[in-house]
Amino acid sequence: MESSSQFQAPAILGYLLLLVFFLLKMRRNPPKPTFAAAAPPHPPKLPIIGNLHQLAGSSLPHRRFPDLSNQYGAVLGLQLGQIPFVVISSAESAEQILKTHDVVFANRPFSLAAQILTYDFTDIIFSPYGAYWRQLRKICALELLNPSRVQSFGSIRSEEISNSMGRVSVSAGQEFNFSEMVFSLTAGIVSRVAFGKKYRGHDEFVPVMEEMARISGAFSLADLFPSVKLLQVMSGMRSQLLRLRNEADRMMGGIISDHRERQSTADRGSDEVDDLVDVLLKLQAGGGLEVPLSDDNIKAVILDVFIAGSDTSAIIMDWAMSEMIKNPRILQQAQSEVRRVFKLKGDVDVTQLHELYYLQSVIKETLRLHPPGPLLIPRECGEDCEIDGFQVMAKEKVIVNIWAIARDPKYWTDPDEFRPERFINNPIDFKGSNFEFLPFGSGRRICPGIAFSMANIELSLAKFLYHFDWKLPSDVKIENLDMTELYGFAVRKKHNLTLIPIPYTQALGSSFSS
Numbered sequence: 211m212e213s214s215s216q217f218q219a220p221a222i223l224g225y226l227l228l229l230v231f232f233l234l235k236m237r238r239n240p241p242k243p244t245f246a247a248a249a250p251p252h253p254p255k256l257p258i259i260g261n262l263h264q265l266a267g268s269s270l271p272h273r274r275f276p277d278l279s280n281q282y283g284a285v286l287g288l289q290l291g292q293i294p295f296v297v298i299s300s301a302e303s304a305e306q307i308l309k310t311h312d313v314v315f316a317n318r319p320f321s322l323a324a325q326i327l328t329y330d331f332t333d334i335i336f337s338p339y340g341a342y343w344r345q346l347r348k349i350c351a352l353e354l355l356n357p358s359r360v361q362s363f364g365s366i367r368s369e370e371i372s373n374s375m376g377r378v379s380v381s382a383g384q385e386f387n388f389s390e391m392v393f394s395l396t397a398g399i400v401s402r403v404a405f406g407k408k409y410r411g412h413d414e415f416v417p418v419m420e421e422m423a424r425i426s427g428a429f430s431l432a433d434l435f436p437s438v439k440l441l442q443v444m445s446g447m448r449s450q451l452l453r454l455r456n457e458a459d460r461m462m463g464g465i466i467s468d469h470r471e472r473q474s475t476a477d478r479g480s481d482e483v484d485d486l487v488d489v490l491l492k493l494q495a496g497g498g499l500e501v502p503l504s505d506d507n508i509k510a511v512i513l514d515v516f517i518a519g520s521d522t523s524a525i526i527m528d529w530a531m532s533e534m535i536k537n538p539r540i541l542q543q544a545q546s547e548v549r550r551v552f553k554l555k556g557d558v559d560v561t562q563l564h565e566l567y568y569l570q571s572v573i574k575e576t577l578r579l580h581p582p583g584p585l586l587i588p589r590e591c592g593e594d595c596e597i598d599g600f601q602v603m604a605k606e607k608v609i610v611n612i613w614a615i616a617r618d619p620k621y622w623t624d625p626d627e628f629r630p631e632r633f634i635n636n637p638i639d640f641k642g643s644n645f646e647f648l649p650f651g652s653g654r655r656i657c658p659g660i661a662f663s664m665a666n667i668e669l670s671l672a673k674f675l676y677h678f679d680w681k682l683p684s685d686v687k688i689e690n691l692d693m694t695e696l697y698g699f700a701v702r703k704k705h706n707l708t709l710i711p712i713p714y715t716q717a718l719g720s721s722f723s724s
């Protein structure tokens with residue numbers, strides 16, 4: 211509480227200062243009302259209204275701001291503060307950015323939060339496109355995120371899911387915070403594969419990571435007015451970020467020295483798999499890397515895996531369950547499928563997960579309507595480039611609005627309806643080559659965690675559906691179930707999902723079993 215009120219006072223002062231600055235600037239340079247469609251290098255200023263992905267949603271841009279976009283409205287120029295943005299909202303122009311001109315747009319723009327939290331852009335997400343970034347992606351793919359490595363974490367995944375199922379069982383017949391359970395489940399899995407079971411400070415680490423994710427996802431005025439350096443200080447942003455980074459640094463320093471000590475004393479069980487920190491420390495000590503890794507680089511990678519890998523999967527489980535509860539027919543169909551496929555085994559395991567076609571479609575439909583990264587992670591234009599007849603200039607920030615594309619009636623029938631059937635016998639996938647459906651991005655910077663997150667989401671949801679029936683508390687009506695979004699580094703449900711779990715006994719069947 212104390213820290214948030216300390217943060218608010220300078221923030222309010224900062225905003226007031228900014229307002230005065232902005233009004234003075236507007237008086238001196240009133241925005242030009244329009245610009246010619248053929249030569250739109252300097253888009254006029256627009257206020258920031260609400261969530262950007264909804265502002266620039268679907269066919270909104272050209273309807274609302276006809277002079278600011280190209281003739282299809284697929285590319286929109288926006289001036290937010292001092293920074294020119296280009297918002298892409300059609301599959302065709304997304305393909306040009308992420309495939310045709312992939313290398314031109316392979317860098318991330320500057321952000322103060324990223325600079326401080328990632329030890330000066332030495333993580334994977336924000337590091338500049340080049341040899342260092344390639345090396346990190348290779349290490350993560352080989353040691354953590356490729357399908358066979360993901361499979362090798364099977365016992366960790368099962369153990370963590372069993373712990374969560376235990377928590378559900380204890381609350382059988384009572385109101386249960388489903389959202390909180392899935393967030394702590396994915397944090398548990400990610401922390402075990404990243405830094406192992408023995409780290410004792412997990413409980414203090416998670417809230418710090420959560421605050422980091424919240425702050426780094428928020429729109430920062432300091433980033434929109436980079437020439438007003440005072441704003442970084444007045445808004446309290448810099449000190450807040452440094453405090454968080456220092457806290458995380460202390461914890462990760464402890465994790466690294468614990469691991470070094472264990473490696474040197476061989477104080478570990480013979481059956482223990484190397485976690486990510488073990489792997490990175492061994493590579494560091496081996497000295498054979500093209501670009502040497504410092505301890506700070508290792509910390510930056512751990513932070514990335516935690517921030518990018520933990521909440522995103524939980525968010526998908528949370529929305530998927532909310533959508534199924536809102537659509538009892540869909541819940542029943544997914545549940546009947548999983549209970550039919552695993553009937554003889556009496557439990558869900560990985561061997562037949564690939565037979566759960568309907569559940570996989572539920573997950574895809576959730577990724578379509580509720581992508582945790584609705585604007586991907588911004589890119590920066592490396593050199594002047596023409597996209598769909600629109601001139602994008604070097605250094606402009608480019609946002610691909612995959613939320614709007616995935617709800618555009620041009621590509622999807624009844625786009626706002628949750629209808630998993632649209633993915634049955636449909637080759638459209640989320641691996642980056644169908645540009646109307648890009649929940650993980652595409653091209654060189656595509657999310658490397660697809661296999662990892664799918665393994666966690668599929669197994670967890672299948673188990674929750676197999677072993678329990680799920681009902682809403684009696685005072686909540688289906689039509690009133692809150693589906694509001696909360697904007698942050700990843701977009702999640704604003705309000706937790708509370709459900710009543712009812713254990714399913716195969717012999718007796720349940721209300722849903724066929």
Ligand code: HEM
Nearest residue numbers: 334335518519522523583586587650651652655657659663
């Ligand atoms: C449902 C789960 C997830 C979703 C929807 C998701 C989505 C995304 C998106 C949209 C991007 C930006 C791609 C772009 O700029 O084109 C991204 C990047 C990234 N994701 Fe994920 N992600 C998920 C899970 C994970 C997991 C489990 C990990 C790791 C354990 C991970 C690690 C990363 C990293 C390191 C990047 C940066 C890649 C780069 O810049 O080269 N993600 N993710």
